[in-house]
Amino acid sequence: xxxxxxxxxxxxxxxxxxxxxxxxxxxxxxxxxxxxxxxxxxxxxxxxxxxxxxxxxxxxxxxxxxxxxxxxxxxxxxxxxxxxxxxxxxxxxxxxxxxxxxxxxxxxxxxxxxxxxxxxxxxxxxxxxxxxxxxxxxxxxxxxxxxxxxxxxxxxxxxxxxxxxxxxxxxxxxxxxxxxxxxxxxxxxxxxxxxxxxxxxxxxxxxxxxxxxxxxxxxxxxxxxxxxxxxxxxxxxxxxxxxxxxxxxxxxxxxxxxxxxxxxxxxxxxxxxxxxxxxxxxxxxxxxxxxxxxxxxxxxxxxxxxxxxxxxxxxxxxxxxxxxxxxxxxxxxxxxxxxxxxxxxxxxxxxxxxxxxxxxxxxxxxxxxxxxxxxxxxxxxxxxxxxxxxxxxxxxxxxxxxxxxxxxxxx
Amino acid sequence: xxxxxxxxxxxxxxxxxxxxxxxxxxxxxxxxxxxxxxxxxxxxxxxxxxxxxxxxxxxxxxxxxxxxxxxxxxxxxxxxxxxxxxxxxxxxxxxxxxxxxxxxxxxxxxxxxxxxxxxxxxxxxxxxxxxxxxxxxxxxxxxxxxxxxxxxxxxxxxxxxxxxxxxxxxxxxxxxxxxxxxxxxxxxxxxxxxxxxxxxxxxxxxxxxxxxxxxxxxxxxxxxxxx
Ligand SMILES: Nc1ncnc2c1ncn2[C@@H]1O[C@H](COP(=O)(O)OP(=O)(O)OP(=O)(O)O)[C@@H](O)[C@H]1O
Ligand SMILES: [Mg+2]
Numbered sequence: 001x002x003x004x005x006x007x008x009x010x011x012x013x014x015x016x017x018x019x020x021x022x023x024x025x026x027x028x029x030x031x032x033x034x035x036x037x038x039x040x041x042x043x044x045x046x047x048x049x050x051x052x053x054x055x056x057x058x059x060x061x062x063x064x065x066x067x068x069x070x071x072x073x074x075x076x077x078x079x080x081x082x083x084x085x086x087x088x089x090x091x092x093x094x095x096x097x098x099x100x101x102x103x104x105x106x107x108x109x110x111x112x113x114x115x116x117x118x119x120x121x122x123x124x125x126x127x128x129x130x131x132x133x134x135x136x137x138x139x140x141x142x143x144x145x146x147x148x149x150x151x152x153x154x155x156x157x158x159x160x161x162x163x164x165x166x167x168x169x170x171x172x173x174x175x176x177x178x179x180x181x182x183x184x185x186x187x188x189x190x191x192x193x194x195x196x197x198x199x200x201x202x203x204x205x206x207x208x209x210x211x212x213x214x215x216x217x218x219x220x221x222x223x224x225x226x227x228x229x230x231x232x233x234x235x236x237x238x239x240x241x242x243x244x245x246x247x248x249x250x251x252x253x254x255x256x257x258x259x260x261x262x263x264x265x266x267x268x269x270x271x272x273x274x275x276x277x278x279x280x281x282x283x284x285x286x287x288x289x290x291x292x293x294x295x296x297x298x299x300x301x302x303x304x305x306x307x308x309x310x311x312x313x314x315x316x317x318x319x320x321x322x323x324x325x326x327x328x329x330x331x332x333x334x335x336x337x338x339x340x341x342x343x344x345x346x347x348x349x350x351x352x353x354x355x356x357x358x359x360x361x362x363x364x365x366x367x368x369x370x371x372x373x374x375x376x377x378x379x380x381x382x383x384x385x386x387x388x389x390x391x392x393x394x395x396x397x398x399x400x401x402x403x404x405x406x407x408x409x410x411x
Numbered sequence: 412x413x414x415x416x417x418x419x420x421x422x423x424x425x426x427x428x429x430x431x432x433x434x435x436x437x438x439x440x441x442x443x444x445x446x447x448x449x450x451x452x453x454x455x456x457x458x459x460x461x462x463x464x465x466x467x468x469x470x471x472x473x474x475x476x477x478x479x480x481x482x483x484x485x486x487x488x489x490x491x492x493x494x495x496x497x498x499x500x501x502x503x504x505x506x507x508x509x510x511x512x513x514x515x516x517x518x519x520x521x522x523x524x525x526x527x528x529x530x531x532x533x534x535x536x537x538x539x540x541x542x543x544x545x546x547x548x549x550x551x552x553x554x555x556x557x558x559x560x561x562x563x564x565x566x567x568x569x570x571x572x573x574x575x576x577x578x579x580x581x582x583x584x585x586x587x588x589x590x591x592x593x594x595x596x597x598x599x600x601x602x603x604x605x606x607x608x609x610x611x612x613x614x615x616x617x618x619x620x621x622x623x624x625x626x627x628x629x630x631x632x633x634x635x636x637x638x
Binding site: 006007010014017018021317318320321322323324325326327328329330331404405408 | 501
């Protein structure tokens with residue numbers, strides 16, 4: 001064992017000295033490896049950061065929300081398929097029927113939305129949107145009113161021009177005062193602010209406070225009738241989620257007259273589906289990342305083989321001298337393998353630093369959270385070293401097979 | 412006392428194209444411990460080839476070479492490396508120091524491959540540099556040393572593992588005669604300390620430092636004279 005450490009130390013010492021003498025050459029050689037490792041570490045940092053914030057978000061949502069939509073969210077290439085686009089819209093009566101007929105459903109509300117700009121005096125928001133729904137929406141989405149009140153059932157029934165504003169809008173329109181009791185305009189119509197929503201914060205760099213709520217009937221009257229209607233519902237308890245989904249499907253099938261042998265032309269799902277979609281997206285992310293980085297790493301690896309051949313040839317005499325003073329073939333092999341590994345591991349360390357730095361920069365600039373897990377850093381280091389091993393072994397074998405007399409004679 | 416080196420009818424034949432070059436054409440010679448031998452002969456007579464065989468860098472085409480009572484032909488690559496490491500010290504005409512390593516590091520090399528612990532290595536390197544009068548230049552790289560100093564470093568490297576024999580192939584060939592004479596003083600000193608030396612040279616005055624002169628011609632021993 002003692003014998004090996006001496007040779008290993010010697011090899012590392014020589015590898016570092018050779019790295020220092022040929023800084024530019026070494027830098028250019030490991031460029032591909034730096035790019036590859038930067039990509040891996042950077043992407044893993046971002047995806048891990050997203051995962052963490054996603055998990056936190058799901059937890060903060062508390063009870064699960066049931067989404068009743070025309071189709072499940074998915075990754076569609078280009079246009080939505082014809083068959084999905086022409087599915088039947090939902091009605092208020094659907095939401096009411098679900099709430100009345102499904103024992104496992106605590107509440108169900110219709111919702112609809114439209115985009116636009118809110119104005120107050122000479123202040124205006126950037127592009128935001130208004131959601132038209134029932135007061136129970138607050139309970140379903142786990143929202144709270146921090147000031148004033150929510151609109152009432154009466155206001156919903158009478159299509160009153162009232163709204164409850166999210167924090168982003170309040171910040172833009174009423175930075176110094178309360179908004180309750182003021183009239184704001186949206187899409188050319190005037191609405192009385194009756195309440196303020198509690199802040200929900202950001203999710204995936206996207207604000208969740210950038211809208212206002214108003215009665216469903218009001219939004220339809222002012223901006224309808226071409227707006228789509230969706231339904232959100234809430235199970236009695238989280239354990240009843242599956243049962244609630246089945247009941248909702250049953251009620252809607254009956255209302256739409258779908259025979260039992262036909263599949264339904266609508267979808268009921270929970271955040272799980274969103275989570276699945278999210279995992280599909282990050283999975284694609286990972287595949288792209290692996291593709292980019294493996295190309296870079298291959299190119300870098302071939303460069304390492306090439307430069308190691310150059311190094312072995314340049315140092316033929318050194319190899320001869322080492323053999324003359326007692327280096328065994330495996331000592332020479334070890335020396336050049338270590339040299340290749342030191343070279344690529346140095347590239348790996350630079351790549352790790354750049355990748356973690358890139359993640360950090362993205363977090364600071366775009367507010368997408370990033371987290372470089374220790375395993376990703378170790379993976380980067382391990383992978384770059386493995387590349388040195390793999391692509392350095394052939395030149396090292398060539399070095400170890402040299403004939404000592406020939407090597408010493410080399411000019 | 413047993414012979415250190417026993418060479419019997421050794422031939423070394425190189426195939427160059429269709430031609431066979433008989434670099435050694437049947438050499439027989441023996442050598443005892445603590446001898447100081449000079450090998451002379453015209454260029455191309457096979458001196459370096461013989462030195463490479465004795466130093467276990469190369470193996471004969473035919474014939475028998477026994478080193479310390481072991482038949483070299485039967486040894487594995489690793490065993491040959493071990494002999495080169497522990498039993499033989501090489502000194503070359505062109506010094507063959509590693510350019511990126513300082514004098515002490517160059518001298519340390521055989522000790523590293525011998526698996527000697529760091530502290531012992533340091534002490535032995537110091538002693539060897541002391542013995543050749545180069546202790547002050549330990550941290551200098553070859554490019555920062557004169558020719559004579561480089562050869563001293565190379566001799567220290569050959570000495571450091573206390574080998575059975577030191578092989579020097581034209582060690583003064585690249586030095587002026589005054590520096591060459593200084594190097595010969597070093598060899599004389601280490602011979603006096605009990606080392607066995609084989610030295611190749613073209614110069615009669617260099618050869619006169621030895622106790623026995625072998626002359627080669629066309630791969631054969633022409634004369635073998637003890638003085
Ligand atoms: N690798 C080789 N391939 C072919 N021929 C070789 C090889 N090495 C040596 N020879 C030949 O063997 C003969 C002896 O060479 P060697 O180097 O031993 O001579 P030398 O006595 O050391 O000469 P010098 O005094 O010039 O150093 C020469 O004719 C040389 O051309
Ligand atoms: Mg020669």
